[in-house]
Amino acid sequence: MVSPILLIAVPLGLAFAIPVLGLASKRVPRYVPVIAMLFNLVVSVSLLPHALKAPIVVRTAGWAPPYSIHLVAGPLGVLLSSLIALIGLLVAVYGIDYIREGAKVKYQILYILMLVGATGVVLTGDIFNLFVFFEVLCISSYALVAYRGDSTGVEAGAKYLIQGAIGSGLVLIGIGLVYGTFGTLTMADIAANVSSVGSFRLFVSLAFLITGFGVEAAIFPLNGWLPDAHSSAPSSISAILSGIAIKAGLYAIARVVYTVYGASSILPFLAVLGIVTLLIGEMCAFGQEDIKRLLAFSSIGQMGLILFALALASATGISGAVFLIVSHGLAKALLFLASGYMIYRTGSRDISSLNGIGKRMPIMSLCFTVGAFSLIGLPPFVGFASKFTIVRAVLGTGSTFFITLLAIGLIGTVIEGAYFLRIVQGFYFKPAPEDSPEQTEGKVPFSALVPVGLLAVLILTIGLFPGIVGRVLGPAADDLLDRTAYVQHVMGD
Amino acid sequence: MSFLSSYIHYIGCFSLILIGLYVVLVKPNLIKVIIGINLMGTGVNLFLVTVGYIHAGTAPIFSEAAQQPEGMVDPVPQALVLTAIVIGVAVLALALSLAIRVYDHYGTLDLRKIKALRW
Amino acid sequence: MRRLISLLLLLIVALGIFLCFSGASFGAEGASRAGKLTEDKVNFGRRYASRGLEENKAGNIVASVVVNYRGFDTLGEVTVLFIAAVGLAAILHARREEATPSKAEPASLIVFTGCRFLFPLILLLGAYIFIHGHLTPGGGFQGGAVVASGFLLIYLGCRGRGLRSAGVAVAESLSGLAFLAVALVGLAVGGSFLLNFLPKGSAFALFSGGVIPLIYVAIGFKVGSELGGIIDNLSGEAR
Numbered sequence: 103m104v105s106p107i108l109l110i111a112v113p114l115g116l117a118f119a120i121p122v123l124g125l126a127s128k129r130v131p132r133y134v135p136v137i138a139m140l141f142n143l144v145v146s147v148s149l150l151p152h153a154l155k156a157p158i159v160v161r162t163a164g165w166a167p168p169y170s171i172h173l174v175a176g177p178l179g180v181l182l183s184s185l186i187a188l189i190g191l192l193v194a195v196y197g198i199d200y201i202r203e204g205a206k207v208k209y210q211i212l213y214i215l216m217l218v219g220a221t222g223v224v225l226t227g228d229i230f231n232l233f234v235f236f237e238v239l240c241i242s243s244y245a246l247v248a249y250r251g252d253s254t255g256v257e258a259g260a261k262y263l264i265q266g267a268i269g270s271g272l273v274l275i276g277i278g279l280v281y282g283t284f285g286t287l288t289m290a291d292i293a294a295n296v297s298s299v300g301s302f303r304l305f306v307s308l309a310f311l312i313t314g315f316g317v318e319a320a321i322f323p324l325n326g327w328l329p330d331a332h333s334s335a336p337s338s339i340s341a342i343l344s345g346i347a348i349k350a351g352l353y354a355i356a357r358v359v360y361t362v363y364g365a366s367s368i369l370p371f372l373a374v375l376g377i378v379t380l381l382i383g384e385m386c387a388f389g390q391e392d393i394k395r396l397l398a399f400s401s402i403g404q405m406g407l408i409l410f411a412l413a414l415a416s417a418t419g420i421s422g423a424v425f426l427i428v429s430h431g432l433a434k435a436l437l438f439l440a441s442g443y444m445i446y447r448t449g450s451r452d453i454s455s456l457n458g459i460g461k462r463m464p465i466m467s468l469c470f471t472v473g474a475f476s477l478i479g480l481p482p483f484v485g486f487a488s489k490f491t492i493v494r495a496v497l498g499t500g501s502t503f504f505i506t507l508l509a510i511g512l513i514g515t516v517i518e519g520a521y522f523l524r525i526v527q528g529f530y531f532k533p534a535p536e537d538s539p540e541q542t543e544g545k546v547p548f549s550a551l552v553p554v555g556l557l558a559v560l561i562l563t564i565g566l567f568p569g570i571v572g573r574v575l576g577p578a579a580d581d582l583l584d585r586t587a588y589v590q591h592v593m594g595d
Numbered sequence: 596m597s598f599l600s601s602y603i604h605y606i607g608c609f610s611l612i613l614i615g616l617y618v619v620l621v622k623p624n625l626i627k628v629i630i631g632i633n634l635m636g637t638g639v640n641l642f643l644v645t646v647g648y649i650h651a652g653t654a655p656i657f658s659e660a661a662q663q664p665e666g667m668v669d670p671v672p673q674a675l676v677l678t679a680i681v682i683g684v685a686v687l688a689l690a691l692s693l694a695i696r697v698y699d700h701y702g703t704l705d706l707r708k709i710k711a712l713r714w
Numbered sequence: 715m716r717r718l719i720s721l722l723l724l725l726i727v728a729l730g731i732f733l734c735f736s737g738a739s740f741g742a743e744g745a746s747r748a749g750k751l752t753e754d755k756v757n758f759g760r761r762y763a764s765r766g767l768e769e770n771k772a773g774n775i776v777a778s779v780v781v782n783y784r785g786f787d788t789l790g791e792v793t794v795l796f797i798a799a800v801g802l803a804a805i806l807h808a809r810r811e812e813a814t815p816s817k818a819e820p821a822s823l824i825v826f827t828g829c830r831f832l833f834p835l836i837l838l839l840g841a842y843i844f845i846h847g848h849l850t851p852g853g854g855f856q857g858g859a860v861v862a863s864g865f866l867l868i869y870l871g872c873r874g875r876g877l878r879s880a881g882v883a884v885a886e887s888l889s890g891l892a893f894l895a896v897a898l899v900g901l902a903v904g905g906s907f908l909l910n911f912l913p914k915g916s917a918f919a920l921f922s923g924g925v926i927p928l929i930y931v932a933i934g935f936k937v938g939s940e941l942g943g944i945i946d947n948l949s950g951e952a953r
Contacts, residue, residue: 107907111894114793118890121883162786164906169761171786208804215797222790230675234790237682241794244689245801251808253700257709259805260625260693267632267686268619274639274679275612279734281672282646282741285759303734601743602735609731613724620720646741647759655763655775656851660917664763667775669742671759674779678791681855685798688944692802695948699809 103152104145106175107160109183110222113138117214124207131207135194135214142187142221146180153180154577157591159227167227167592168288174227174592177577178424182224182353185428189345189435190217192553196439197338199547204250212249216242216342223350227592229280229362230287232354233273240266240318243347247335258330265327269317276310279303289362290592293585296363308365311358319351321409322379325402329386332398333451337442340394344401345435349427352405356412356423360582366415370503373413377507377514379406384514388521392451393441396521397434400477403514404430410511411492418498420579421572422491428571429476429484429561436473436557440466443546453525458534465551467529469558474522476561479515484565489515604645611638625697625704629690636683640676647672771914772848772923780853781926785897785908788929792893792936796886799940803947810947821871829871836864844934848923854930858937865942869949882943889935896925896932 116138124131152158157176161167175183194213201209219239226232244266248259281287283303284295296304313324320328328348332340359365359372383403390396404426411423443466448455460467476483479490496508564570581588599606615635619628647669655670694704701709742759762783766775770782780788820826844857900909908925915922 105901105907107901111898111901111907114789115891115894118796118887118894120887122887125880125883161906163782163908163910164900164904165783170783205804205807208800208807211800212797212804215793218793228786230678230784231787231790234678234682234787234794237685238790238793238797241682241685241689242797242801244686244693245797245804248693248696249801249804251696251805256693256696256700256805260690260697263686263690263693264619264628264632267690268616268635270682270686271612271615271632271635271639275642277675278639278643278646278672281643281675282744287671303740306730306734309730605735609728613728616727617720617724620723621717649742652742654851657767657773657775658849658918660767664760664767667763669759670762670766670775670779671784673776674784674787677776677780677853677855678787681791682794685794688798688802688948689805691948692805696805696809 103158104148105160106145106149106158106173106180106225107162109142109145109187109225110218112141113214113218113221117211117218120207120211120214128207131210132198132201135197135210135217136191138214139187139191139194139217142217143184143191146184146187149175149180150177150184150574153177154574157581157588159592166594168286168291171226171228171231172288172592173225174290174588175225176581176588176591177574178353178579178581179224181424181571181574181578182349182427183221185431186217186220186224186346189342189431192556193338193341193345193435193439196341196442196550196553198549200338200442200550201336209246209249212242212246213339213342216246216347220346220350224353227289228287229289229292229358230277232289232357233270233277236273236315236318236350236354237270239347239350240270243331243339243343246339247331247343250336254330254334258327258334262327262331265317265324269314269324271314272310272317273314276307276314279307279310283307288592289357290589293362293364294589294593304363304365308358308363308368312355312368315351315354315358317351318348319355319409320348320379320402320405321355322375322382322406325379325383328402329395329398332401333392333394337394337438337445340398341435341438344398344438345431348401348405349408349431352408352412352427355409356420356582360415361585361588364585369413369415373410373504373507376406376408376410376413377511379403379409380511380514381406384517388517390521391453393445393453393456393525394438394451396453396525397437397441400518400522401430401434403518404434404477406514407489407492407511410507411495414492414495414499414504415583416495416499417576417579417583418491418495420582421575422488422495424575424578425488425491425568425571429488429564432557432561432564433473433476433483433485436469436554436561437477439550439554439557440470440473443550444470453528455535456525457528457532460529462534463546466546466554469554471526471529472558472561474526476565478519478522482562482565484561484568487565487568604648605642608638608641608645611635611641614638623706625694625706625709628706629687629694632690633683633687636679636686640679640683643672643676643679767917770910770923770926771917772926773918774848774850774853777848777853777923777926777930781848781929782908782910785929788933789893789897789908792890792933795937795940796890799886799943799947802944806947820873825871829867833864833868836867837861840864840934840938844930845927846920847930847934848926849918849920854933855937857930857934859941861934861938862941862945865938866945869945879943879946882939882946885939886936886943889932889939892932893929893936896928900925 160173222235244263387399476485479485618631652668655667766778770778840861843852847853897908910924912924914924
């Protein structure tokens with residue numbers, strides 16, 4: 103068995119090596135992210151059977167927890183790191199030819215480091231280390247949103263940075279309160295001691311942590327940065343930001359709420375927040391004329407639904423949430439990647455200018471349609487399976503509160519269906535605008551067709567055979583819910 | 596009085612944090628906002644150090660074997676603050692470079708006038 | 715209006731923080747008053763203070779914590795600084811291409827000579843700080859920052875001279891890789907990332923602490939070159 107720490111160390115080493123490689127050859131750096139993510143994908147998938155048996159606890163520096171930082175590669179962590187590596191690999195392939203302007207070598211470095219940060223967040227077992235990797239993820243995304251130095255990118259990057267920096271500060275205050283109270287930073291150690299201290303201080307520290315991580319997870323009042331950042335970044339970065347980065351924030355919240363604090367009393371509040379986020383995201387998306395802003399708002403909506411499902415606190419609910427993380431990650435990455443070349447082709451981000459593109463770019467349009475249908479939740483795509491699991495979980499709880507919330511949430515899904523169907527209808531049944539200049543640079547290279555096609559195939563395959571992922575979902579939910587087992591695995595006896 | 600003397604550190608660092616937050620929330624100038632973020636970061640770092648402080652403690656550094664560890668302050672928050680300071684420097688550098696580019700493009704640092712992007 | 719809402723929000727935050735300090739003991743000071751300071755279980759930082767010297771043979775316990783016990787954080791921290799240096803260069807990339815080379819007014823002879831005289835001394839001080847990081851206050855980050863201040867002095871006093879970007883790239887790459895390599899050797903030799911695998915020597919000697927000085931030297935080079943690169947980029951001169 104390979105040590106899970108290599109999932110972080112090897113891509114990090116490759117990223118450190120890029121400046122030297124870039125001096126030797128201009129062409130080599132663009133293939134490095136592909137190698138790094140291929141390595142991560144192979145290792146993550148090969149770790150999955152081991153992690154399903156028992157979480158792998160990796161010590162650093164040779165000291166047992168809680169005296170050093172350790173990684174916990176449980177079913178949830180390894181599933182998410184596989185997802186990160188998979189989407190990261192496909193987007194890296196896409197990025198080989200897509201990135202044409204700005205500091206190309208630096209883009210590749212930041213790209214790897216962003217994925218390293220996300221991988222670290224889902225694997226670590228130490229709350230301060232979680233913060234450090236979270237910062238690796240956030241700071242590289244600030245830089246990537248603005249890396250071209252154009253006016254919209256810089257403005258979005260500045261907004262994102264200000265809100266993100268405040269969020270990180272709040273997380274740090276929360277960590278300080280936790281350390282002062284328990285004298286430990288190991289999540290399992292905190293979890294073992296949580297019941298022993300008065301609850302108000304716990305509540306304050308939890309509030310700081312949730313608010314701080316909530317900025318990155320784009321939960322309702324904290325999501326002002328997201329539409330700007332996701333729409334101004336290059337499409338390959340938007341795909342990672344929407345597909346992975348915001349999920350890392352949500353993962354951190356879930357880990358803290360469930361495993362560390364076991365705080366079931368705030369879950370109804372989170373469920374309401376989730377539904378509010380869902381409705382606001384979908385309603386704003388409905389009025390958008392810009393395709394990338396529309397996709398960004400749709401991400402906010404989906405994050406709301408995932409948060410709602412996480413707040414159900416039942417094994418099925420969390421399985422559904424993790425399933426939706428997987429399906430939304432694949433679908434949103436596909437949509438952003440496909441729209442990237444459509445925008446190159448038409449030279450505009452207006453939805454109306456994409457009319458009739460189904461004839462000019464048949465493969466891209468078909469893949470976009472697959473992604474859109476999956477997001478809406480139409481069978482036989484993977485979105486249907488994940489949303490169906492969530493509905494089943496809500497009905498399973500039998501509580502009127504959750505069922506009412508779900509009923510309100512379904513309105514959001516209907517709105518989502520309406521605007522995606524409008525776009526797809528435009529692709530195929532509306533004539534192309536007369537004055538659209540045919541951009542020659544819009545020729546889709548092979549390196550873009552492969553990842554987009556593969557994502558579409560994956561969405562269809564997992565949708566037809568949900569068992570491929572479903573096998574892992576149950577243990578992943580237990581990983582989050584079963585605190586005593588988690589503490590036992592990490593701390594030993 | 597005893598409350599004040601035992602919590603004076605916490606009062607100080609949380610005042611800094613709140614002042615920083617106020618600056619970020621109220622000031623429209625991008626540079627001032629960045630200063631606010633830094634004020635807040637300094638407050639948070641002070642808070643972390645304070646968590647590990649004991650009354651009349653010494654630095655956790657041995658210069659001879661005879662020294663006793665009892666009077667030493669907790670070394671962990673100091674290590675955490677080192678990390679937090681470096682992260683703060685990184686964010687500051689990036690924020691300033693963004694401010695330079697914002698000024699290049701818009702000719703102003705007033706956040707109320709920088710509105711190419713709207714909801 | 716905006717001020718009022720902000721103040722109200724801050725008032726709520728302040729009240730929450732105030733209420734959470736009344737109650738059970740908090741932090742090391744609280745543990746000290748309750749007389750629990752010597753119990754390892756109360757606060758694992760205390761364990762480092764009491765056992766760190768024998769475990770790592772490094773006089774500076776903070777260095778032990780930063781490089782060994784919590785070395786993984788430090789790796790992340792170095793990465794964050796790397797990201798900032800790279801990101802800043804990327805954001806200012808277009809600006810450097812647009813900028814016309816400006817004629818810098820050369821500094822007066824006294825300033826010029828003074829800077830050239832001080833520069834090697836500053837580098838020496840920086841190197842001293844990171845080489846002795848495991849014995850005295852200081853370490854890789856502090857030493858690296860001092861080294862970078864030397865480059866800042868050169869920028870201020872000797873216009874037109876500066877870092878070669880290729881040199882910066884090589885230094886930051888190789889020092890980062892050196893840190894990782896030391897950590898990975900620990901994984902290969904003893905099965906644990908960042909393991910202190912070298913003989914630890916006797917405490918308070920220059921050659922003590924096992925891998926701690928090695929890693930600190932690597933960090934010193936990396937931080938120095940990265941901060942130097944940041945200064946170089948922010949100075950905004952087209953070359």
